Amino acid sequence: MASHGDNITPFVSLFGSAMVAKYLHVAVKLGVPDRLHQAGPQTAAQLATALNVAQLHLSRVLRLLAQRGLLTEHADGRYENNAITDALRDDHPKSMAPMVRHYGDHLLSLFGPEMEDAVAQGDSAFVRHYGKPFFEWLAERPDKERNFSRYMSSVNVDASSAVTKAYDFAGLGAVAIADIGGSRGSLLQAILAIAPHASGVLFDLPGVIEVAGREEACYGPGGSLDGRVKLVAGSFFESVPHADVYVMRSILHDWSDEDCVRILKTIRKSIPTTGRVINVDLEVPPFGQLTPQTPLVIDAVMMATFGHARERTRQEFASIFQAAGFELKHVFSAPPRHSVFEAVPV
Secondary structure, eight states, rough: OOOHHHHHHHHHHHHHHHHHHHHHHHHHHHTTHHHHHHHHSSHHHHHHHTTOOOOOHHHHHHHHHHHSSSSSOOTSSEEEOOHHHHHHTTSTTTTTTTHHHHHHIIGGGGHHHHHHHHHHHHOOOOHHHHHHHHHHHTOHHHHHHHHHHHHHHHHHHHHHHHHHHHSEEEGGOOOEEEEOOOOOOOHHHHHHHOOTTEEEEEEOHHHHHHHHHHHOGSSSSTTTTTTTTEEOOOOTTTOOOOOOEEEEESSSSSHHHSHHHHHHHHHHHHTTTTTTEEEEEEEEOTTTTTOSHHHHHHHHHHHHHHHSSBBBOOOHHHHHHTTTTEEEEEEEEEEETEEEEEEEOO
């Protein structure tokens, strides 16, 4: 007869992971990675004094994080950042601290009755908990919006590099490339850096475009993209600027299938017959393949936050393209996480 421990251990590990995620969030908000970077290896007592928190509780959090490989624990009781927690410093050039704050502040708070009800009814746990859709809620909280923007910027830098390596933008020649929902234009900037004959259009909501024009010096007089990029404000549910190539990154996964078709139909009205749509998203593996795990995890995040938003399989992307008047022609891998979907009008 199997011992109870054999049955219990997997569940302890599973639910313990949720606790680890929350305590990592706590450590970031308390400033543990920043303090360890500034002062070097520290005991729990030294950290507790510096951060003005309870020593015994902090010590237990630190041991748990070290056991999960999120800190280095020395035999003399000192703790030190490793590669993971070093990236959680606020001054790290690719800091993941904004992501941990975002998920810890909002997503983990949904692990209550709202999550169960949302799955049962097929809607958003976030809306059930906070009373309004995510982006509407975010727009009312400038500090949260800034943190979310930092989070998006930190993950987009590497993604832009991966996309430009995966797809031959330089081979498109002297085309106009519209970055739809492009935020401050990090992907468009990366594309134009390797496609010297192309021009660009950065398209997003009015408030986003205002920030991009103010804070991205490359678009201004004397900037590296001065004269090559137009900043255009609007809604992709209503109209988009004319261009030869339309690029979207992590846009369609924010929306239901029906809304994705609406967005693509808006583009279909403006795209020339020789144009193409380049969509960058995660790709959910087909049934029978459960790796990689990232698309499935992010899909769960989208479900909890937006309800009908989702990550998709290749066939599901092909279906929404077809419904909007496009044909999915090619799919390129952009490691480590993304795929590049190329579609043409039919």
